[in-house]
Amino acid sequence: MFEVRWHGRGGQGAWTAANLLATAAMLDGKHVQSFPAFGPERAGAPVLAFTRISDEPIEIHSMVYEPDAVVVLDPTLLATVNVVEGLKKGGSIIVNFDGGAEELYEALGVGKGEYRVFAVPATKLALEILKRPITNTAMIGALLKAHPLASMENLERAVKARFPGKVGEANAELIRKAYESTREV
Amino acid sequence: MSGGKVPKIPLEKQVRMAVNGDEAVAYAAKHSLVDVVAAYPITPQTIIVEKFSEFVADGEVHTEFVPVESEHSAMSAVVGAAAAGARAFTATASQGLALMWEILYIASSLRLPIVLAVANRALSAPINIHCDHSDAMGMRDASWVQLFVENTQEAYDTTIQAFKIAEDPEVLLPVAVNLDGFVLSHTLEDIYMLPEEEVHKFLGGYRKVTGKTYVDYLGKEVEVKLDPANPLSFGPLDLYDYYFEHKVPQIKALEKAKEVVKRVNEEWYELTGRRYGDGVIDAWGVEDADIIVTVLGSTAGTVRHVARQLRKEGVKVGVLRIRLYRPFPFEEVANAIKGAKVVGVMDRALSFGSFGPSYLDISAALYGLKERPLLVNYVYGLGGRDVPPSLVRRMFEELIKVKEEGEVKEPLKLLGVRE
Amino acid sequence: MAEAKKEPRGWKDLPLSALPYKLSLEYKTGSWRAFRPVIDQSKCIKCMNCWLYCPDFAVLWDGERVSVNYEYCKGCGICAHECPVNAITMVPETKKA
Numbered sequence: 001m002f003e004v005r006w007h008g009r010g011g012q013g014a015w016t017a018a019n020l021l022a023t024a025a026m027l028d029g030k031h032v033q034s035f036p037a038f039g040p041e042r043a044g045a046p047v048l049a050f051t052r053i054s055d056e057p058i059e060i061h062s063m064v065y066e067p068d069a070v071v072v073l074d075p076t077l078l079a080t081v082n083v084v085e086g087l088k089k090g091g092s093i094i095v096n097f098d099g100g101a102e103e104l105y106e107a108l109g110v111g112k113g114e115y116r117v118f119a120v121p122a123t124k125l126a127l128e129i130l131k132r133p134i135t136n137t138a139m140i141g142a143l144l145k146a147h148p149l150a151s152m153e154n155l156e157r158a159v160k161a162r163f164p165g166k167v168g169e170a171n172a173e174l175i176r177k178a179y180e181s182t183r184e185v
Numbered sequence: 186m187s188g189g190k191v192p193k194i195p196l197e198k199q200v201r202m203a204v205n206g207d208e209a210v211a212y213a214a215k216h217s218l219v220d221v222v223a224a225y226p227i228t229p230q231t232i233i234v235e236k237f238s239e240f241v242a243d244g245e246v247h248t249e250f251v252p253v254e255s256e257h258s259a260m261s262a263v264v265g266a267a268a269a270g271a272r273a274f275t276a277t278a279s280q281g282l283a284l285m286w287e288i289l290y291i292a293s294s295l296r297l298p299i300v301l302a303v304a305n306r307a308l309s310a311p312i313n314i315h316c317d318h319s320d321a322m323g324m325r326d327a328s329w330v331q332l333f334v335e336n337t338q339e340a341y342d343t344t345i346q347a348f349k350i351a352e353d354p355e356v357l358l359p360v361a362v363n364l365d366g367f368v369l370s371h372t373l374e375d376i377y378m379l380p381e382e383e384v385h386k387f388l389g390g391y392r393k394v395t396g397k398t399y400v401d402y403l404g405k406e407v408e409v410k411l412d413p414a415n416p417l418s419f420g421p422l423d424l425y426d427y428y429f430e431h432k433v434p435q436i437k438a439l440e441k442a443k444e445v446v447k448r449v450n451e452e453w454y455e456l457t458g459r460r461y462g463d464g465v466i467d468a469w470g471v472e473d474a475d476i477i478v479t480v481l482g483s484t485a486g487t488v489r490h491v492a493r494q495l496r497k498e499g500v501k502v503g504v505l506r507i508r509l510y511r512p513f514p515f516e517e518v519a520n521a522i523k524g525a526k527v528v529g530v531m532d533r534a535l536s537f538g539s540f541g542p543s544y545l546d547i548s549a550a551l552y553g554l555k556e557r558p559l560l561v562n563y564v565y566g567l568g569g570r571d572v573p574p575s576l577v578r579r580m581f582e583e584l585i586k587v588k589e590e591g592e593v594k595e596p597l598k599l600l601g602v603r604e
Numbered sequence: 605m606a607e608a609k610k611e612p613r614g615w616k617d618l619p620l621s622a623l624p625y626k627l628s629l630e631y632k633t634g635s636w637r638a639f640r641p642v643i644d645q646s647k648c649i650k651c652m653n654c655w656l657y658c659p660d661f662a663v664l665w666d667g668e669r670v671s672v673n674y675e676y677c678k679g680c681g682i683c684a685h686e687c688p689v690n691a692i693t694m695v696p697e698t699k700k701a
Contacts, residue, residue, distance in 0.1 A: 018373075033372060063571050294622050398623065400623065402626055409623070419623065420622040423622070430614060
């Protein structure tokens with residue numbers, strides 16, 4: 001079982017990202033679970049969402065405490081939220097970040113080699129393609145670069161079903177761009 | 186879920202989807218050809234009626250959707266609809282269920298096969314939107330059939346089964362399908378749905394009024410429904426002359442309901458390949474277990490997850506999920522747990538001034554036995570306090586200690602509360 | 605099945621649901637009465653105010669004269685109060701008609 005924790009702010013679509021990844025993995029034939037860190041929606045407040053993906057049926061029904069990967073939709077969260085809390089040793093951190101490696105390690109407060117760290121300038125890409133700073137779909141693409149949890153084909157299917165028409169097309173393009181632009185740092 | 190026989194509808198003919206528990210219930214209601222939905226939104230149930238109102242707006246269902254001004258009205262409206270012969274459905278949670286309370290008793294006493302989905306949520310105060318079973322336990326004496334589901338798949342399956350159980354001529358009682366708020370209602374899981382027409386077949390199409398009764402003043406047997414051709418008056422005054430007698434058929438119908446729940450579970454298994462224990466209890470590893478934990482709802486999976494680990498470590502533990510809470514399956518529960526040395530009874534609600542509700546039922550189930558296991562009541566997860574595997578493990582470790590010591594020092598424990 | 609069942613019935617002899625097994629007409633409420641309305645036919649102008657106001661449909665009209673159905677009349681006195689010509693008197697049940 002692979003467990004992902006999503007960090008975002010209310011309204012940025014962390015829960016949607018968790019659901020889209022789960023749906024894509026479901027289409028690949030996996031067992032999945034995704035849910036928000038149960039709370040009333042508050043725009044702007046730091047929020048969590050989770051995705052579990054497994055070859056076996058998933059029985060457990062509690063929050064994720066020791067994720068295999070964390071995804072950070074918004075770099076401003078690094079200043080207020082400890083995004084590496086509980087992260088498994090050697091686990092992955094995938095951050096929407098447009099800067100140097102050292103700067104990122106410092107913002108995360110972790111040493112080199114403790115975790116695998118991936119960066120993608122998701123806000124920049126989203127502004128280019130969607131014309132809006134919405135990074136949730138881009139960050140799924142970035143996560144897939146670090147961990148092939150779902151096929152790109154089924155992720156596109158899931159995204160286009162969730163956002164029909166032009167919006168879906170644009171998000172599919174953004175996902176591909178983000179996937180290509182993601183670098184381990 | 187257990188393998189073996191090939192179901193009538195093999196998995197490749199079923200529809201695989203990723204939906205949350207609320208959506209699963211909404212799809213189940215749609216597939217069940219519901220005639221009337223009357224509902225009032227409340228978290229964490231809202232997605233059910235929101236999704237269903239989309240089906241209505243898109244013309245995908247024939248349902249009359251009644252947006253009422255309160256849950257009291259919602260239950261009243263479905264009482265009227267069901268009395269007129271409609272297949273009626275509503276959903277609620279927490280304060281909404283509390284507001285329905287007086288009409289719950291009327292729905293069951295009038296023997297109306299309504300289905301109610303409850304996305305279980307704590308009761309105020311303080312206001313809390315998260316899961317516990319306090320709302321459902323407030324209706325446990327209301328003569329409803331109460332089922333608790335473990336996951337999103339079971340939420341879909343059970344909602345459909347609920348109509349079949351409710352409308353069985355030997356039951357004719359309303360059925361509440363309980364799914365844990367947020368933990369299931371808002372959690373997306375991969376499930377199988379049936380092709381819609383297969384659900385229609387399973388339920389025999391639209392609701393047919395199955396209750397028939399002889400009415401002296403009409404001089405004939407008539408269908409129990411509001412009908413100008415055979416006028417009936419539902420629930421007029423009964424004093425100490427007949428009220429007591431009127432309660433007896435309810436008691437008998439609830440007794441029958443247990444067998445019908447089991448039968449429908451088996452019919453569903455033949456159709457879909459899915460079943461949930463014997464329908465009333467879902468036991469794991471209880472046969473040779475020294476320590477058994479009983480639990481309702483979604484926490485069962487987490488408890489089983491920990492129990493599997495403990496088994497690997499050589500500790501003989503078992504898990505008993507109670508799926509049918511009312512009528513309480515006394516015999517089945519007693520048989521499943523009587524061989525254990527210690528039983529931990531998990532309750533996500535407290536009868537304040539007493540124990541957790543299921544502890545009282547399980548105590549009653551065991552009382553008649555000469556040799557009984559030791560019982561410890563764990564009240565857990567109030568107001569949505571999460572139940573991680575580490576907490577479940579701590580409970581098992583305490584139960585192991587109780588077994589070693591051979592006595593229960595504290596029969597009521599609050600699991601996961603801060604000192 | 606069709607013959608009337610003896611009273612009081614056991615639970616098996618009741619209809620399903622919370623349905624009554626007999627019509628409300630079989631509940632004769634005339635015994636509740638302490639005062640009896642008596643109509644003075646010489647004063648009655650057949651305006652039917654009493655028929656209109658009677659909460660128990662216990663005022664009768666046979667096409668010629670107004671009368672009271674004493675099997676159901678509870679003796680509330682509304683008819684006497686509403687009669688515009690004071691044709692109705694409430695007589696204690698202790699007195700003979």
